[in-house]
Amino acid sequence: MSSTVSVDAVVDRALLDRLTDRVVARPRAERVATVAPFSGTPLAEVPLSTTDDVAAAFAASRDAAHWWAARPIAERARIIGHIHDLVLDRRAEIADLVQAEAGKARRDAFEEVADVALAARYVSVRGPRVLRERRRLGLAPGLTRAIEGHRPKGVVGVISPWNYPLTLAISDCLPAFVAGNAVVHKPDSQAMLTALLARSIAIEAGLPEALWQIVSGDGPVIGGAIVEHADYVSFTGSTATGRVIAARLGERLVGASLELGGKNPMLVLDDADLDRAAEAAVRACFSNAGQLCMSMERLYVAASVREPFLERFLGRVESMRVGAAFDYSCDMGSLMSQAQLDKVRAHIDDAVAKGARVLTGGQARPDLGPWFHEPTVLDSVRPGMLAADLETFGPVVSVYPVGSDDEAVELANDTPFGLNASVWTSNLRRGVDVARRLRSGIVNVNEGYTAAWGSHDLPIGGMGASGLGRRHGREGILRYTEPQAIAVQRAHNLAPLNGMSYDTFTDLFTKSLRVLRRTGRA
Template identity: 40%
Template sequence: MSLYEPIESNDSRRHLQLRSPVTLEPTGELVCANSEDVAAAIQKARAAQPAWAATSMKARAAIVEKALQILLERQDEVIDTVVSETGKARTDAMSMEVFSVADQLCYYAKNAEKFLAPRKRKAHGLIGIMKQLRIVYKPLGVVGLITPWNGPFVLVMNQAAQAILAGNAVVAKGSEVTPYSARLAEDIFRQAGLPDGVLQVLLGDGETGAAIVRGGVDKVSFTGSVATGKKVAVACAEQLIPVSLELGGNDAMIVCADADLDRAADGAWVGSCMNTGHYCCGTERIYVVKEVYDEFLQKVLEKGKGLRQGSEHGWNEDVGAVFWDRQMAIIEAHVEDARAKGANILMGGKRNPDLPGLYYEPTVITEVDNSMDIMLLETFGPILCIQKVDTEEEALRLANDSEFGLNGNVWTQDKDKGYRLAAAIDTGACSVNDMAVSYGIPAAPFGGKKNSGLGQVNGKKGLRGYTHEMPIVIDRFGGKMQNGYPYSADSAEGMKKLMNFLWVKTPLGRWMS
C-alpha cells in the first residue's frame, strides 16, 4: 500500500490520496499544482522580487527575526504536522525541524548584512594604484527550491531564508509525501510580514517540481536523489542557470583503537538511526580496527536493546517510522541482499511485527563487505553495518571506496590524528568524535563530492551563492586613457620595457602582487 496514490479528479490537476506512515490510514487528499499553476507562481514571484530587493537588509532581517519568534510560538504545531506526515520520533522533529531552524534563522538574520555588504578589495600591482575595485552582491531574481521528505520543514526554511535575505523571491515545492510540513514555511514567513509573492510553497509531485526547474527561474536549489539530481543538473545546464545539488550519501565512520568506545557506540546508534536513518549525512558504514572490534560490537548490541519504537511512547520514542513505503522497500532489499551474501544479522533485520505502520527494527549487521548493496548504495534506514579492519589505513581506504562523498566521522582520543584522518576522507565534510553535525552548524559550508552533489549551501558561501558577485572597477585619477587608440610601435615598446622592469630587472612586480 502506497502512502500516496493517484485518485480520479474532475479538473486538470493530479490528485493524490495521502496515508499515514504510522497507521497506514488515509489522512487527506493532495491536489498537485500543474504547469499553469507553476507559471503563475513564477510570474508572481518575478513581479514581487524587485521591490523586495530594494528593501533594506535591516528590514529583511527583521522579518526573519519575526519568523523565528513565530516558529517558537508555533513549535508544537510544526512538530505535530511533521510527525503526522513522517512518523519520525518527536525528539527528532524538535531537534531537526524546530531547534535547527530557529538556530539558523537567528544566525542568518544576524550575519546576512555583514556577509552581503558591498566591500572594497585592493587590486594588485600597478592597476591597484590606478583603479578601485568594489564587490557588490546582487540577488539573482527568482529561485526555484525543491526539497525532499526527510527534513520537510527545515530544508525549506533554511534555504528559503538564505535566498530571501539575499533579495530573491522563491518558488518552492516540498515532497508529495510531506506537503503540509513544507507549506508551513510559507505560512510562518507570511505571518512574519514577508510581502506577498516573495515566498510561495506549492503543493505537488515530481511533475510540479520539473515545471519549476523548467519554468524560467534564475537558480535551482535541489535536495533529493542522485537520479533526479542529474536530471535537474541537465535542465539547468540547458538553460545556463546555476544549480546547487545536495544528493545522497553513504557515509563512513572510522573507529580507531584509542577511541572512547562508549561514546563511539552511542555515536554509531544516533548517527545511523536519528530521523529513522533518513538523514543524508547518516552513518551507513562503520569500520572498526580489530583491536577494539569485539568490545565495540558488544557495547553497540547492549546499547541497542532498549531502543523504543511506536507513537505510544510519545517523547520517549527513540526510532520512528520509515517515512515512505518506497524507502521501506529499499531498506528491506538491501538487508536481504546482505543476508544472502553472508552477512550476519545480530539485531533487527525486519519490520517491527508489533506495530501496524512502516516500522523497521533498529538493525545491526556484521560480516559486511563491498560485494553487498548495503555497503555500496544509500540505504537510508536505521541500520548499523559494522566491518572489522586491520588498520586505520584500511579503514580510510574503504571509506574512500565509494561513489558517494557527503560526510563522515572519525573516533579517536588523539584529536590531531582525528583531524588528519578526517581531512583524508574524500567527502564534503567530516566530524571528529561526533556524528555528522556539519549541516547543523550554519557557519559551515555544506555540500557533497562525487555523486553526493554539486556546490555548497549554508554559511557565508551559501548565502552568497544566492547572489551574483559583481565586481565594479572605478578609475581613480582620470586623464588620458592608458593604452588608448591609436596604437603605435612606441607604445608597444614602452609596455615591453615596463614588463622587463617589473618582472626581470627588479622584484617590484612580485612585491606589488
C-alpha cells in the same frame, strides 16, 4: 508500544485545510491524499498543480522579486530574525505536524525546529555582512577603485524531499530571501503540510506572500517545470534525479546546488572512547529511522576494539524504544512509506541470502504500525550485496573490522559517494589528520553529523556522486547571487600620457609591475 496514538488529537484539521488552500493550483484541482506514517491513515488532501500553475507562480514571484531586491538588506534580515522567534515560540505545534507528516520520533522533530532557528539566526545576522559591497585590489594603486557586489539571481526554484519536511523546506529558502530573491518551492507531496506551515509562519513574520510560492505534484512533471523556469535551483534528493536536473540546467546555463545521496562511513580508531562512540553511533545510524542523507551506514572499527565496541553498541541498539508517540518516550519512529520499508527489507534479505549475519534487529514491526522496522546491525557484508553497494536510507548499518587507519581510510573512500563521515579517537590531532584524508565534503571528529551540520558558518555539501555546491555558511548565501565587479578609474586612462610614446609607456609599466612584485602586492 502500539500505534493507537491518535494523529487527530494533535493536528488541527481546520489548520490543514487552510494550509492546503495556499498551494498554487487552479480552482477545483485534482487532489492527492497525504498519509500519516504512524497509522497509514489519510492526513490531508493536497491540490495538485499543473505546469501552467508553475508558470503563474514564477510570474508572480518574478514581479515580487524586483521590489523585494530593492528593499534594504537590513529590513530583509530583520524579517528572517522574526522567523527565528516565531519558530521557537510555536515549536510544539510545528513538532506535532512534523511527526504527523513524517512519522519520526519527537526528538528528531525537535532537531528540525532547532536547526531552522539556527539557520534563521545565522542568515539574519551574517547575511548583511556577507552581502555588503567590498573593496578589492584595483589594477593601479591609487587610481583604480575595485568593488565587489552581489546581485540576486531573481527567482530560485527549491525542490525539497520528504525526510526532513521542516529543515529542508525552509532552510534553503532563508538565504535566498535575505539575498533578495523570490522562491518557487516544490516540496515532496508527503512533506507539503509542514512546508506550508513554515510559509505561513514566514508570512506572519513579515515576508510578503508573493515572495514564496508553493506548488505540488509529480516530481518529473512539476519539478521539471521548476527547472525550466528557475534562475537557480536548490535540490535535495537522489543522485539519479540530481544528474537529470544538472543536465537540464546545463542546457540553459543556470546554476544549482545539489545535495544528493550518501553511503557514509564512521571510523572508530583503536584509541576511541568506546562508550561515547557507541552512544553517538546509535544517533548517527538511527536518527529519523536512518532516513537521513548524512546517516552512517558503514562502521569501520579497529579490529583490536571491535568486540568491546560491539558489546556497547549492540546493547544500546537493543534498548532503543521504537514506536509512535507525540512525546519524548520513543527513540525511533516509523519509516515514511511502504516503499521505504520494502527497500529496507530488500537490502537485509539480500545480505542475509548472500552470507551476511544479523547481529541485532532485522525484523519489520507491523505491531507498532504499518511501516515500522527494528534498528538493524549487519556483519559480514561484502561488495555485491545491496546493503554494501547502495544507499539503504533506513535503520540498517554494517560493521567491518579494519587493521589500521590506512585500511579504514581506503575502505571509507571506496565509494562514489562523499557526503558525510565520522572519525572517533582520543587523539584530536590524529582525528583531524584522518579526516583530511577522507573523500567527503563533511567530516565530524568525535560526532556523527550534528557538529558540522549545526555549525552554520561551515559550508555543507558533498563530493562525487553526493552532489555539488554548498548550503550553509557564506557559500550557502552567495550561491543565490551573481557576483558583480565594478571598477572606477580615476585621474586618467590606462594609456600613454599626452606626448608619451608607447615604448616609454611600456617601460614604465614594466618597472611598475616589478616594483609591485618586490613589495608583495597582489
